[in-house]
Structures are given as structure tokens and as C-alpha cells.
Amino acid sequence: METNNQRALCQQLWAENKYLVLSHSSNIYKDIRQYLKKEVVEVSQVQEMIDRACQIPEHRGQVCNAFQHIWGYFKKQASLDESRDYMLLLDRYRFGQASKQDLIAKTRDLLERYPNTYLQHSTLLKGDSHETLKSVFAKYKDITKHSNDVETAEVKSLLKTLSEEPCQTAVTSLGLTPMLQSVTSAQEEYDQVESQARAHKSAKEVGKTKQVRTELTSIYDLFMRYTVASVEAYPEKEHLTKLFKDLNTIRDSKRRLTGSSKKKVKAEETTQVAG
Numbered sequence: 001m002e003t004n005n006q007r008a009l010c011q012q013l014w015a016e017n018k019y020l021v022l023s024h025s026s027n028i029y030k031d032i033r034q035y036l037k038k039e040v041v042e043v044s045q046v047q048e049m050i051d052r053a054c055q056i057p058e059h060r061g062q063v064c065n066a067f068q069h070i071w072g073y074f075k076k077q078a079s080l081d082e083s084r085d086y087m088l089l090l091d092r093y094r095f096g097q098a099s100k101q102d103l104i105a106k107t108r109d110l111l112e113r114y115p116n117t118y119l120q121h122s123t124l125l126k127g128d129s130h131e132t133l134k135s136v137f138a139k140y141k142d143i144t145k146h147s148n149d150v151e152t153a154e155v156k157s158l159l160k161t162l163s164e165e166p167c168q169t170a171v172t173s174l175g176l177t178p179m180l181q182s183v184t185s186a187q188e189e190y191d192q193v194e195s196q197a198r199a200h201k202s203a204k205e206v207g208k209t210k211q212v213r214t215e216l217t218s219i220y221d222l223f224m225r226y227t228v229a230s231v232e233a234y235p236e237k238e239h240l241t242k243l244f245k246d247l248n249t250i251r252d253s254k255r256r257l258t259g260s261s262k263k264k265v266k267a268e269e270t271t272q273v274a275g
Helices: 002-022 026-035 043-054 060-071 080-094 100-113 123-139 148-162 167-173 177-233 238-274
Strands: none
Touching: 002 026, 002 043, 002 060, 002 123, 026 043, 060 080, 060 100, 060 123, 080 100, 100 123, 123 148, 123 167, 148 167, 148 177
16 A cells, blocks of 8 residues: 555656656656656655756757757647647757746746646746745655754744745745745734733733632641640740741741732833823
């Protein structure tokens, strides 16, 4: 089952990148085709070969070869004028009189007139926009491996990067704006839920603190009454008398501190009102 899944993923990856690879290296193009004929294939291996091809500087002859293959999908449908214009553009590109972006734009025009699902997913026809976003996403490839807080921070960083140039133009040209908006909305909803969860947790902790304080006060009062009763019952026991005095000292000190804090808060509030 896993082998079949790997093969399906390899074929999809190859379908999307075959002409991009061909525009860089016909040798690696052939190597990948041969590799996919093996009984067992892996996506990581195909991706590694694609990346290796993309590291080779483009050669105009190779790029022309790739676009001539692409033209094969249109030649039976295109008019004579469209055929002549496309071949003329290829010649102009070959001699440095046109850019690769010109070829991509022309091919996209043909795709609008003669839709082809296979070509619509070709990374070569996504041009510089694809390369721009590829380098950005590579930095965030391990985003799901981090802790929740780090992952959230990286998602926000990625969204910010994609909303700025040159990524924003690339996102728009590749038709990824709706997807980006969906991710942004999902992150905003997550932030709201997390904020509510933190507030709820904080409220529970405050309630628990008050409960513990009430219980401690009750225990303290009981202990004080027991101490007073013991001192009165056994006046000759000096250690009980000393304990009672120490407890009173601690209580008086606590009251002074509490009174001082309340006066400070009230003074600050008065100052703010006066200001």
C-alpha cells in the first residue's frame, strides 16, 4: 500500500515539474524518467533530482526545448496565426530578443483559450512567482515540528512575509490569495480561542486561590483560638505564652503591610483622578 502511495506521489510530483527540469537539464530529465520505471520509487529521491536540475543555470536551448514540448499540447487546436506567433517568439527568445517570462505569458494565454489540466499545474509556467515562494516555504518546512507557541509564531511570521512584496505579487499571480485568506482567518480564530482559554484558566486559578485563602483563614482562626485557650489554661507554660506573642507580632505586621498597600493603591488612584 505504501509503495503504491509513493508511486502516485512521485508521478504527481514529476507531472508538475517535468518541464521545469527539462528547461534546465535534458540528462536529469531522462534520469528521472528511467528512475520512475523502477518497481520501488520514493518521493524524496525524485525531489532531490528535481532540486539538482534546478541548480543548473538555464540554457536558452534547453528552455526552448521545454516550451516546444509544451507547444505539442496546443498544435492541434491552435490556429495558423497562433502557431506562427508562438514559433516566432521561441526564435526571438533563442536569440535573446525575448524573455522567459514572455514565453510563459504567451503559453498562459493559450491555456486560457485551450484549457489543459496537466499543463495548468506545471511549475515551469508559474515562472518566477513559483521560485519566489519556493524559497520562502523552504524556510518554514519544519513548522509543524515545533511546540505550539513556536508554531504559532512561525505561522504568523510566514503570513506576514507572504503579505509583503515580492511574495504578495507571487501569491496573486499563482491564484493563491483565497488560500492565504483562509489560513489568515483560521489563525485569527485560533488566536481568539486561545485567548479565551487563557482567560478561563486564569479565572479558574483566581477562584481556586480565593478558596484556598478562605480555608487557610479558617484554619488560622481555629489555631489562634486554640492557642489563646491553651495560654489561659496553662499560664505557667512559658512556651505557649511566647508562641501567642509571636503570633500576635506576625498578625500585627501583616496588618500593617496590608494597610500600607491599600493606602498606596488609594493614593495612586487619587493621583490619576487629579491628573
